[in-house]
Amino acid sequence: MGKSGSPSTVRAGGGSRSAETRRLLVEAAITTLKEDGYAGSSARAIAERAGSNQGLIFYHFGSVANLLLAALDAVSSERLAHYGASIDQAGSLVDLVGAATDIFSDDLDAGYVTVLVEMIAGASATPGLGPEVAARIRPWTDFAQRVIDGALAGSPLGSVVPSRDVAHGIVALYLGLEMLSHLDGDRAPALALFAHATQLATLFSPGQDAPATKAKAKANTNAKPKTDTHPKPKTNTKETP
Numbered sequence: 001m002g003k004s005g006s007p008s009t010v011r012a013g014g015g016s017r018s019a020e021t022r023r024l025l026v027e028a029a030i031t032t033l034k035e036d037g038y039a040g041s042s043a044r045a046i047a048e049r050a051g052s053n054q055g056l057i058f059y060h061f062g063s064v065a066n067l068l069l070a071a072l073d074a075v076s077s078e079r080l081a082h083y084g085a086s087i088d089q090a091g092s093l094v095d096l097v098g099a100a101t102d103i104f105s106d107d108l109d110a111g112y113v114t115v116l117v118e119m120i121a122g123a124s125a126t127p128g129l130g131p132e133v134a135a136r137i138r139p140w141t142d143f144a145q146r147v148i149d150g151a152l153a154g155s156p157l158g159s160v161v162p163s164r165d166v167a168h169g170i171v172a173l174y175l176g177l178e179m180l181s182h183l184d185g186d187r188a189p190a191l192a193l194f195a196h197a198t199q200l201a202t203l204f205s206p207g208q209d210a211p212a213t214k215a216k217a218k219a220n221t222n223a224k225p226k227t228d229t230h231p232k233p234k235t236n237t238k239e240t241p
Helices: 019-036 043-050 054-061 064-088 093-110 112-123 129-152 163-184 188-203 211-222
Strands: none
Touching: 019 043, 019 054, 019 064, 019 112, 043 054, 043 064, 054 064, 064 093, 064 112, 064 129, 093 112, 093 129, 093 163, 093 188, 112 129, 112 163, 129 163, 163 188
16 A cells, blocks of 8 residues: 555546646656656655645645656657657658657656656556556657658658557667666667667668768868879970070
8 A cells, every 4th residue: 555645546637727836746746756766756745846735736636646647748748849850850761860869868868768767667556557658658659650651751661661560669669778778877888779770771871871971071071182292393394406
């Protein structure tokens, strides 16, 4: 049995009379998940961080678990919007991998993945939480599928690659990489995998160089032409009498 004020159940939430209070509580819940984990995200801890009363959590959200789900919703919505903006700027498969690499690092730096990791961890102890968390991962799969369909449009692979299955695999791999990097604090193996993916992407993008290759080519283009330091011998143009 969960202790009083702990996220032990998921049940119908309250209304939204005060948007500002709800916003402060959601932001406090996100910070608490990042810093104290799911187990430490009690009503008291969140309310203190928000400078609010514990009772307002139950008034606005119905339970601590529902508040934590709202926190996950806020993080997911913000990240999906960011993903979309980054992917829209990608003009090739290589660019897509580069955008994914930047997003991966941003997620770890800002601690966004911690919120999801803690919610997944709490799903085993909180009745009804697992399906709720899974439902919030589904939009990520939908997003990945749209990106794959767009990348393969007009390609022979588009008719044979099951984009939904590939999208599910990409999301699972991405989350797994973020979780492992979060747990051991070492993102180097994951970044190395992204680097390999970039090289692989160049094989499917004729004429598209990998970032390192493009940088090298640019450096060569901007380099000054070499001058001959050995003067050529003068030629005697004077006619012989």
